[in-house]
Structure formats: structure tokens, C-alpha cells
Amino acid sequence: MTLVEETPTTTANKPPAAPTAAREGRRRENLAGYLFMSPWLAGFVLLTAGPMIASLYYAFTDYNLFTPPQWVGFDNFTTMFHDPRWQKSVQVTLTYVVVATPLKLLLALAVALLLAQKRRGQALYRAAFYLPSLIGASVSVGFVWRALFSDHAIVDRTQTVLGLHAGGWIGNPDYVLYALVALTIWQFGAPMVIFLAGLKQVPPELYEAAAIDGAGPLRRFWSITLPTISPVLFFNVLLESIHAFQVFGSAYVVSNTQCGPADATLVYTCYLYQKGFKESQMGFAAAMAWTLVIAVALVTAVLFWSQKKWVHYENETEAAK
Amino acid sequence: MTSATSPARPVARAARERRRTGSLAWHIGALAVLAVVLYPVVWVVGASFKPGKDIIGSLQLLPAHPVGDNFAGLADGISGISVGTFFANSLTYALLAVVGTVLSSSLTAYAFAKIRFAGRNLLFTLMIGTLLLPYHVLLIPQYVLFRRLELTDTLVPLVAGKFLATEAFFVFLMVQFMRGLPRELDEAARLDGCGHLRTYWSIVLPLSRPAVITSAIFTFINAWNDFMGPLIYLNTPSKYTVSLGLMMFRDQEGLSDYGGMIAMSMVALLPVVAFFLAFQRYLIDGMATSGLKG
Numbered sequence: 001m002t003l004v005e006e007t008p009t010t011t012a013n014k015p016p017a018a019p020t021a022a023r024e025g026r027r028r029e030n031l032a033g034y035l036f037m038s039p040w041l042a043g044f045v046l047l048t049a050g051p052m053i054a055s056l057y058y059a060f061t062d063y064n065l066f067t068p069p070q071w072v073g074f075d076n077f078t079t080m081f082h083d084p085r086w087q088k089s090v091q092v093t094l095t096y097v098v099v100a101t102p103l104k105l106l107l108a109l110a111v112a113l114l115l116a117q118k119r120r121g122q123a124l125y126r127a128a129f130y131l132p133s134l135i136g137a138s139v140s141v142g143f144v145w146r147a148l149f150s151d152h153a154i155v156d157r158t159q160t161v162l163g164l165h166a167g168g169w170i171g172n173p174d175y176v177l178y179a180l181v182a183l184t185i186w187q188f189g190a191p192m193v194i195f196l197a198g199l200k201q202v203p204p205e206l207y208e209a210a211a212i213d214g215a216g217p218l219r220r221f222w223s224i225t226l227p228t229i230s231p232v233l234f235f236n237v238l239l240e241s242i243h244a245f246q247v248f249g250s251a252y253v254v255s256n257t258q259c260g261p262a263d264a265t266l267v268y269t270c271y272l273y274q275k276g277f278k279e280s281q282m283g284f285a286a287a288m289a290w291t292l293v294i295a296v297a298l299v300t301a302v303l304f305w306s307q308k309k310w311v312h313y314e315n316e317t318e319a320a321k
Numbered sequence: 322m323t324s325a326t327s328p329a330r331p332v333a334r335a336a337r338e339r340r341r342t343g344s345l346a347w348h349i350g351a352l353a354v355l356a357v358v359l360y361p362v363v364w365v366v367g368a369s370f371k372p373g374k375d376i377i378g379s380l381q382l383l384p385a386h387p388v389g390d391n392f393a394g395l396a397d398g399i400s401g402i403s404v405g406t407f408f409a410n411s412l413t414y415a416l417l418a419v420v421g422t423v424l425s426s427s428l429t430a431y432a433f434a435k436i437r438f439a440g441r442n443l444l445f446t447l448m449i450g451t452l453l454l455p456y457h458v459l460l461i462p463q464y465v466l467f468r469r470l471e472l473t474d475t476l477v478p479l480v481a482g483k484f485l486a487t488e489a490f491f492v493f494l495m496v497q498f499m500r501g502l503p504r505e506l507d508e509a510a511r512l513d514g515c516g517h518l519r520t521y522w523s524i525v526l527p528l529s530r531p532a533v534i535t536s537a538i539f540t541f542i543n544a545w546n547d548f549m550g551p552l553i554y555l556n557t558p559s560k561y562t563v564s565l566g567l568m569m570f571r572d573q574e575g576l577s578d579y580g581g582m583i584a585m586s587m588v589a590l591l592p593v594v595a596f597f598l599a600f601q602r603y604l605i606d607g608m609a610t611s612g613l614k615g
Contacts, residue, residue, distance in 0.1 A: 032517045033438025039425035040448065040492065043485025048451055051462035058461060065468070114350055125351050127601045129358055134604070135593050138546040139564045140586035143571070144365045147579060152378050154364075186358070190608055197609035238453075246455050249548040257568070269457055277553060282461050289458040296455050 058286035065280050076287035086288070088263050089271040096177060096267060097244040100184040105236055108188040112195035113225075126196065130189035141183070142253025146170055149179040149254075170254070173264035180254055180265055184244070191236040198232030199225070230311045238303050245296055248273065268292060362590075369587040373580025391584035399569050402558050404585060407566030411545055414476055414562055418544040419537045421483030422491055426536060427529065429486045430495030431521045435507055445496075452489045464553060478554045479547070483540065491536040494607060498532035499525055535607030538600050542593050563589045 034041070059076060061069035080086050115126055135141050149155050151168035159166060169175035206224050215223065226233075248269040251259060259270040268288070276285030363383070368376045370387035395404050432438070433445055467478040486492055502525065510520045526533070548564040555561055558569065567589065570582045597604065 029436055030438040033432045033436040033441065036428045036432035036436060036517065036521070037444065039484065040429040040486035041444075043425070043482060043487045044447065044451070046466075047463060047482050047485060047487050048454070048459065051459045051466065052454075054462035054465070055458050058465075065465070111354055114347065114354075117347060119344060119347050119351075121348075121351070125355060126605065127597075128355055130601070130605055130608075131362070131594070131597055132358060134542055134597055135362075135546070135590055137548075138590065138593070139548055139567045140365070140589045141361065143567065143579075143582055143586045144361050147368070147377055147583065148361060148364065150377050154360075154380060157380060186361070189358075193605050193608045242453060242455070246457060249546075253548070253568075256571075272457055272460075273549075273553075276461050277464075282465070286458075286461050289455070289461065292455050293458045296453070300453055 055286045055289060058283050059290045060287075061283045063281075063283040063286075065282055069283065072283070076284050077291070080284065080287055080291070085263060085266065085271060089266045089268050092177060092264070092266050093245060093268040096181065096184075096247065097241055099178075100181040101237070101240050101244050103181070104185045104188050105191055105233075105240060107185060108191035108236070109195050109233075111188065112192045112199060113221075115192070115196060116199040126193065130193055133187045133190035136183060136187035137249055139249070139253050142250055145179060145183050145250075145254050146256065149176075149182075155179075170256075171261060173260070173262040176255060176261065176264045180247075180251055183250055183254065184247070191240060194232055194236055195229065198229040202228045227312045231313055234303070234307050234311045238300065241299060241303075242296055245292065245299075365583060365587050365590070368579070369584040371580075376579040376583055391580040394581040395584055395588070399566060399573055400558060402561075402566075402569075404566065404588075406559060407561055407563045408588075410560060411562040411564075414479055414547075414551075415541045415544040417476065417480045418483045419540050421480055422486075422488055422540040423533055423537050425484050425486035426488065426491040427495055427526055427533065428521070429492050430499055430529075431517070431525055433492070433496045434499035435520070435525060436517060448489050448492060451487070452493070460549075460553070467554070473554050474556045474560060475554075476560075479544075479550045483544075488540070491540065494536060494610070495529060495532045497610060498529050502528055531603060531606070534600065535603045538596050538604060539607065542596060545593060 058069060060071060060073060062072045062075070063069035111129060115122055115129075132141075147153060149169040151171065153168060156166075156168045166172060166175060169179040202225055206228075207220055210220050210224060246269055247267050251265045251267045251270050252273075255261075255265040255270075259266040259274070269292075272285050272288045272292075275281045275288065360382075367381070367383040369391055370389070371379060371381075371384045372388055372390060375384070398404055398406075429448075433441065433448075463478065464473075467473055467481075472478055482488070506524055506528070507520050510524050515523070546564070547562070551562045551565050552568075555565060558565075561569065563585075567582065567585055570585060
């Protein structure tokens with residue numbers, strides 16, 4: 001790397017210095033750029049791009065780690081689409097994404113709106129609400145969740161008082177996924193912090209002007225707040241849904257490593273893990289992984305396409321004026 | 322604030338009155354959310370001091386007669402392995418991850434933010450693209466790769482990516498920060514004859530301290546909480562991290578006795594909570610900027 005610091009002695013003794021020196025300078029900038037980038041470049045090639053290609057290849061093979069991969073064409077995909085447990089895992093994952101993501105974001109936005117008011121202790125509340133986002137994915141909290149949602153524990157007792165006699169959610173296939181949803185919603189702090197930063201950017205004059213024009217709080221939220229924070233909302237929706245598709249650790253721990261009972265929390269990656277690392281069906285697991293990539297890419301594409309309709313960027317409104 | 326307005330004017334008093342009820346409602350709302358958010362945290366602290374058989378059934382948040390049995394039980398270790406071993410393994414993993422991430426991400430970020438080189442925009446787009454890529458598509462081929470290199474059951478597969486800046490989020494965070502540094506600074510360094518390496522090390526990296534600290538703490542916490550990586554790569558119990566140690570506890574003790582498990586869960590959360598208390602501003606500001614500029 002010391003190369004970068006050396007002065008270009010080679011060009012110094014050549015008479016037509018100006019254009020060569022400029023080209024030399026550019027060449028050195030290129031070299032410096034790629035040298036600084038080299039860790040990332042190596043990582044990208046060896047740990048991202050290369051493995052992606054390898055995984056695409058495995059998806060079309062029968063591969064158990066111990067014998068070389070055998071090309072089987074689309075067999076893995078055909079088997080997968082007809083596999084009732086795969087279908088179940090898709091259903092569980094979609095339910096989880098569709099229920100947990102909007103609820104988490106709604107709560108995050110509601111609490112952000114509350115905290116956006118300048119009050120005493122506001123920073124303290126903000127910090128406290130953020131804490132679950134840091135610990136929520138740990139095995140420890142997974143255990144705590146199992147305990148809280150067990151028979152006779154707090155959630156069971158509370159719902160009994162309210163007249164619902166369902167027992168603990170953990171052992172009940174109809175409810176256990178919602179214990180996982182609750183754990184996800186509990187971690188609303190991270191999107192909340194992003195919403196709060198967005199809310200700070202809303203110019204106060206807009207509210208004052210709207211208030212003078214007689215706009216009520218709902219109207220002001222709908223016509224001023226929401227459009228202004230729509231880029232932040234878009235970012236949160238995109239990131240949270242992509243993450244939700246990939247949930248693993250919490251599901252695995254909360255359901256006691258079984259992703260059940262009765263496959264009730266068999267989220268997509270849980271099944272992928274079972275197939276790949278418990279049953280050594282690497283080809284099948286790779287086919288599952290690529291299907292997930294395509295699904296996530298589709299969701300991302302739809303979100304990006306839809307943003308034209310509902311996301312307002314500052315520069316655009318400036319240009320429109 | 323209120324002393325400035327004349328208390329005699331009834332309009333001002335009404336406004337103040339209204340503000341006070343608004344404030345009361347605000348605090349009731351915020352406290353309600355706080356109670357739900359902190360309940361599991363306070364619960365785990367209380368439960369770790371309860372006798373094992375009381376943990377599930379007892380609704381007392383904090384035990385009337387705290388006992389240290391659960392922690393005493395931890396001293397025996399799990400299947401002959403001291404609990405300290407798991408913590409030492411997690412600490413090694415987390416510290417290596419921090420060093421790797423900070424070094425590789427800041428070098429890469431410097432290139433993106435401060436050096437004009439051919440292909441920069443394309444590579445930047447590629448890097449942002451990896452942010453959206455589901456990690457699971459890399460899981461199997463990476464496992465095959467590290468298995469062929471006979472590096473499974475070591476920390477190498479867990480930290481290799483950290484030294485190669487595969488955590489695009491932190492590269493992005495640092496690029497944003499470095500772009501915000503005044504250009505005059507590195508131009509001045511240029512004129513003084515500093516090469517890029519000197520400019521990076523003596524000027525840009527020290528000035529990027531907030532972004533570096535944010536990345537370091539997030540990396541530490543992510544590595545500390547990591548479950549899937551160790552689950553896939555580590556097989557020898559003496560090499561297990563805290564996450565896997567906890568799972569061993571569950572296997573050994575069964576689900577009837579939560580005592581030791583909950584005590585160890587509580588201890589496992591302590592470093593993260595400590596980091597949070599010490600650095601919460603860095604963490605929250607880091608999160609906030611990521612959303613705004615994304």
C-alpha cells in the first residue's frame with residue numbers, strides 16, 4: 001500500500017509533462033481506489049458473488065455434501081412446489097410478514113408521533129423504547145418469550161381475566177406464531193427512531209399555515225406529516241419486510257428448536273435450515289434459497305414501482321414549484 | 322417559561338391549563354408504552370432471583386425473597402464446561418468482528434467517499450444491492466466453501482466476512498459520514514504531500530469517530546447475539562458461544578427448571594445493556610441517519 005504514497009518519479013524526467021502527469025495521476029487514483037477497496041472486493045467476489053453462483057448451480061443438483069453434486073435439472077423446484085411442508089412454510093412466512101410488519105410499523109409511527117412532541121423525559125423514553133431492538137434477536141430474549149407465553153404465565157393469566165381461556169400461546173399451534181409476532185412488534189424502536197428523525201424534518205411553518213387555514217390535526221397529519229415522511233416510511237417498509245422474510249433465530253428459539261408445534265412457526269428459513277443442515281439436502285435448500293431471493297426481489301421491485309405513487313421526495317416538490 | 326406571562330390574564334391561564342392536561346395525557350401514554358416495553362426486561366432480572374419452580378407461575382415481578390441459587394448453579398457449568406468459556410468465546414468472536422469491520426469498512430468507505438476512481442459508481446450500486454440480498458442464499462455455498470477449507474468448527478467462517486467488509490450497512494454509514502467531512506481538510510493534506518494512506522489514517526479516520534463508534538458497537542452486539550452463524554459452524558461444545566451455551570442449558574435442564582437458564586440469559590444480556598447505556602446516543606443517531614439518507 002506504500003505504492004500509493006510514492007511520488008511519480010517515472011513521469012518527472014519526461015519532457016511533455018502536463019498530459020502524461022494528468023493521466024498518471026488518474027492511474028494512481030484508480031490504483032489507490034482499488035487498493036483501498038480490496039477487502040470489500042475480495043469479500044464481494046469470494047463471499048457474495050461466487051457463493052451466489054455456486055448456490056444457483058446447487059439448486060439444480062442433488063447434493064448431500066459427501067458425494068459430488070449430481071445435475072437434476074428442475075427436480076428440486078418441482079419437489080419443492082409439491083412439498084406440503086414447503087407450502088406450509090410459505091404460508092407461515094407470509095402470515096408472519098403480513099401481520100407483523102404493518103403492526104410493528106404502525107406502532108413505531110404512533111409512538112414516534114407521540115415522542116415528536118417536545119416534553120420532559122422525551123430523550124429518555126426514546127432510548128428506553130429502542131432497547132428491545134438491540135436485545136430482541138438474542139437467545140436470552142427467546143427464552144424470556146417462551147416463559148412469558150407459557151401456560152399459567154403472565155399472558156395466559158391476563159387473557160383468562162379478560163375471559164379468553166386459551167392457555168399459553170407457546171404450546172398452541174393456533175397461537176404460537178402470534179407470540180413470535182408479539183416479539184417482533186416489541187422491537188418497534190428501530191423504525192421508530194427512523195420515523196422520529198423524519199418527523200424532525202417537517203417544517204413547522206407548514207403546520208402553522210395549515211392551522212391558520214383551519215386544518216384539524218387529522219387533516220394536518222394526512223396532508224403535511226405523511227407526505228413529508230413518506231421517504232422514511234418507504235425505507236422502513238422496505239427494510240422491515242425484507243427482514244421479516246428472513247426471520248430465523250427467534251422462531252427457532254421461541255418454538256423450542258422445533259419450529260412448531262405442528263409446524264406452526266415453520267418460517268421459511270427454519271425449513272431451509274432443517275433441509276440443508278439437518279437432512280443434508282443442500283440442493284433442495286439452495287433451490288429454496290433462490291426462490292426466497294426471487295420473492296424478496298419481487299417484493300422490492302413492487303415497492304420501488306409503487307413509490308412513484310406515494311413517496312414524495314423534497315427535490316421533486318422543489319422542481320414542481 | 323410561564324413566569325414571563327402575567328398570571329392575571331385568564332386567557333393565558335386557560336392555555337397553561339390546557340397545556341398541563343395535554344402534558345399529563347402525553348406522560349400517561351408514554352408511561353404505558355414504557356411499561357409494556359420494559360416488562361420483559363424487568364421480568365428476567367426478577368426471575369433470575371426466584372427459585373426455579375416459581376419462575377413461570379409467580380406473577381410477582383420482583384421476588385419478595387430473592388435467592389442466588391440460580392447463579393450458584395451457573396458456577397457448576399454445563400456438561401463439564403464452565404460458563405466462563407462461553408463468555409470468553411463470545412467475547413473473542415465479538416472483538417474480532419469489531420476490529421475486522423472497523424478496518425475493512427472504513428478503508429472501503431474512504432475509497433468510495435474520497436477517491437475518484439473508474440467504476441466507483443457501479444461498485445457503490447453493487448454494494449448497496451448486497452444490503453437487500455437475503456443472507457440465506459449465501460449460507461449453503463459459504464458452508465460448503467469453509468468445509469472444504471477445513472475451517473468449520475473455528476471462528477474463521479464467522480469473522481472472515483467482517484474483515485472483508487461484507488456488512489454493507491457499515492460501509493454505507495461511514496461513506497455517508499466521510500462525504501460530510503469538509504473537502505478542504507483532505508485537499509490541505511494533499512497539498513502538504515500526504516498520500517491517501519496518511520490522509521485516511523491521520524485525518525479522515527479520526528474525524529469519523531462517531532460513525533466508527535456506531536459501527537463498532539452495532540457489530541459487537543450483532544456478534545454477541547448471533548445465533549445462526551455459531552449454530553451452523555461450531556460443533557465442539559468447548560468452542561460454543563453464549564447463544565449455543567444457552568441452548569445446551571435448555572437441552573440439559575429440560576423445560577421444567579428455568580432457573581439456571583434464566584439466570585444465564587440475564588447475564589448474557591448484561592454486556593448489550595451496558596453498551597446501550599453507555600453509547601445509546603451513538604446507536605440512535607446511527608440508526609436515524611441510515612433512514613434519512615437511505
